[in-house]
Amino acid sequence: MTPFNVPPIHLSGIAPEITLMIAAFAVLFIGVFTNDRFNHVVQPLVATIGFGIAIYWAVVSWGIARTAELQLSNMVALDRFAIFAKVVLAAFGVLTVWTARDHLSTHHLRDFEFYALVLFCVSGMMLMAASADLIVMFIALETFSIALYVMVGYRRDELAGQESAMKYFLLGAFSSAFFLLGIALVYGATGSTNLYGTPGHPGILSFLTGSSALDVGLLLLGMAFLIVGLGFKIAAVPFHMWTPDAYQGAPSPVTGFMASATKLAAFAAILRLFDVAMYSLRWDWRPYLIGLAIASMVIGSVVALVQEDVKRILAYSSIAHAGFVLTGVIAANDAGVSSSLFYLATYGLTILGAFAVVAAIGGRGERRVRLADYRGLYHESPLLAGAMTLFLLSLAGVPITAGFVGKLVVFIAAIQAGYWWLVVVALAMSAVAAFFYIRIIVVMYMSERLEPLPEGGGPAPVVLGAAGRAVVGVTALATIFFGLIWGPLIGLAGHATLFAG
């Protein structure tokens, strides 16, 4: 009898994703068999442990990944880029879980599926960062997108949330269609969906560098559609229209999660796709990305000026930030990749903290989200106002915050690649953006607090549980820490090189 040969299966590349899937099922099972009060304690703990183990898997493979490799029939890449992204994503996941816990209890929502959704979502995002094949990338994209649609509409009793989830879903489906079409066109042009190629079949990378018989038009069209699909996920103008509505309608912890984790996952795919696989086509994709970058920076910054709702302001700000990160992508050099990663990691921490504050101030039903509701916050809760100030200064890019360093390194990478004029635009738009961040700060410190009306219509008191306080504290510390001591993190991001085939 011939022995049955088990082909070698290396799971080290997707161990974090598998861990999160298991943790998600564990959370669901616990939810089914136990009562609500127990769930409220145990489910976030289990989710956190899941994220912890995922981080552990990622960290132990950091050493192995010194020589980046492909796994699972070259479907996923095990490189330090993916590992860096996964660790950061897991950290975002943990912060989201604990912010959401407070939020769910304020809204008398049952914990139940929420943490499982976060786990599924992060698992998909991790796969997105590691995917070495367009099909895998698409599956990952859909995995986290579908979970996100549900999370956006998690407050089922509220129409606004339902509406924004619906909009996000419809437009998301729209963009997925473009993404899928792009994959098909690229496949038609190159004969492969794999970025690096499988044994015996050249991938997109080798096809582009080796072959001269390019079916240029077909390939470029596919490339353009991929830009559209991913541009939607990073909320770049003009594929951004869903952003203000979805950010406003979603529960604030989910908004923070979208702004941090979704952006990181989508940008990870963009960096791998354009800065590596299609690097030789950079003169063809750069014009489109430059267009998106400028449009995002300008529209995001300018429209935010006239918003009165803090969540919408932060939504437009996130559009502008997508433009800033695109500047690093466009640089398409090592510094561009590492600085984009640094930017996304620090921006994510800051925006998670900011939305944790927004969630706390918003109160039940998130009614306190207008700029006027922030009047005199300093007098009501000086520490919360201080933390929010720090986040806003970081978003504006003021020195000794992480946001300043992020902008600095991204812009230097772009200048090194010769795009100094793009940096000039970015600087001008940072100046415009500073206005609306500082406007919030001014309102918090320099206005008198609105008195609660006798009939109870005034502002509700700010409630922030222990978990929320911890999240705000940690993100605030991280914002200032990475602003002062950023060398080590940028060093790690610098090691996070992409598998280059």
Place this chain on the structure above:
Amino acid sequence: MESFSHAPLYAQLAPIVIGLPLLGATILLVAGRRVGRASGALASTLLSIAFVLGVVSFFGVTGHGSQIHLWSWVPLLGFHTGVDLNVDPLAIVMVLVVTGVGALIHWYSLGYMAGDPGYPRFFAYMNLFAASMLLLVLADNVLLLYVGWEGVGLCSYLLIGFWFERPSAAHAAKKAFFVNRIGDFAFLAGIFVLAASLGTLSIPRIDASVSGGMTSGLATVAALLLFAGATAKSAQIPLYVWLLDAMEGPTPVSALIHAATMVTAGVYLIARVHPVFEFGAASLDVVMWIGILTALLAAILGAFEYDIKRVLAYSTVSQIGYMIAADGLSSYSTGIFHLAMHAFFKALLFLGAGAVMHALADELDMRRMGGLRRVMPVTAGTFLIAALAISGIFPLSGFWSKDAILAAAWAQGQYAIWAIGLAAAFLTAFYMFRLYFRVFEGPSHVQEDLHPHEAPRIMTVPLVILGFLSVVGGALNVPGNDALERFLDPVLGAPAAPGAVTDAILSAVAVAVAVIGIGTAWGLYMAPAADARRAALEHRFAVLVHVARRKFYVDELYGYAFVLPGKRLAMWFDSLVDARIFDGAVNGIAAMLSGSGEQIRRLQTGFVRSYAAVFLFGVMVIFTVLILRVAVT
């Protein structure tokens, strides 16, 4: 450059030495109110532990010491600047001065500041001051040094203006800050020159590569720019004016600024980057002359001042002038030696003055004092020791260190420097004993309702310790056993010294001059008929006295030459350029942007179909561009 884990123990202690006062400052700034009365003890204990660690480091460090890399800080554009510390003999000597004298001043403040409502804030700033200074002396690259440099400037501003509700204190703080800004600007420019031409920010690498990496002329420019920064921090001509007003801070602050931190920064800086000054040799002459002239000028002004703290402030300016002159004479270790000795007796003088103020309800005018020795024996005794030390009386600490500077001038043939230094030494002895006699001896002119008393134990013990150090400190570096000099040699090189016989004669001359100075003070203030003699002298040199009392009109000169035109310019900018051009442009752009924001916002209708339309519009644009590009190629 070694990583932290591979560095020797004495180097590993360095970051902790900086970290302890920094920790204290952080705790007190965040939770000072909760710490309350304990904040003084906390801050003082932390700095004392730092001193102990510094002593441990002192016994470990040899030769060129050790450079340790803590973490990468600004890894940009080829400058891989890290948070790196240079733990070498020079740095350790400075660490010992800053932490040792600094800790004594901290403990003293426990008594002096007791009852002040800003008690925790005071100690937070004091600890931050010490931490900044420690960072300054331990920094391995100029960028990190600059952080300490600015930190020191910031803390001096905060502490001089500690009682900011007094307009004079707020004004003095502003003055200190502005004058230091001028210096900082020059200093920064100097750093840029060095970084641009040598391609490195590391101080050891700058020192090693300056002679090969830039022209001598450029090195002179860099050195002079750095020196301009030093004149501000170390209160030298022409930027010494801030130090006099800095008396508005609590007295322990003056002690800290004058003795342990801040003003010594310039002396240290020149010694630290001395290869730049040596290579741009013309700069050394400037340094030497500025130093010695400052020593003389400040000594003259000090002799006419009645405010005891201002006398001491002039004396600091004058003594720092000696140190700067020593740097200019390439006798860097001599300068550092005098710096350390000066730290002892100057801290003692200020703390003694603080004890007097404490006893006399903040009286500062020496004409309303006198005879205090009888009620404050410890303060008077230690003050006398310090006065003898600063006058350079054998064998106290100041004798050895000042003598070494004058000897170095003689040995290099700079007889003019030597003579001016001697003249300043005469004046030093004179104004110091003028102060001593008027405050502690003779009949009492204290206001009737005041009942002077000796300071509490917590204040007198530091005085006694400093008094002891002022007596024996010189033993560190006596001729024949020049321990400090040999310790610093690997970093600073050996200073010039005359032969033993010449040295002995020079010393005898210096002591004789000092004794004459003391005698003159006695003759004019203590001897029978002193008042009449003084009045006759003042009458004969009335114009000179008047001009000197008005501080040679330097403040007025600066006021008319710089401050007033500066204010006019600022007002012009404010009314025309700022209000019309910039504000107009900013408001115009803002209005335009909000206007366009409003327009774009209308697209955000809330209908999914219009969102999809915008989306599709984007796709169409991309599509069009693509077709055009393909068609063109």
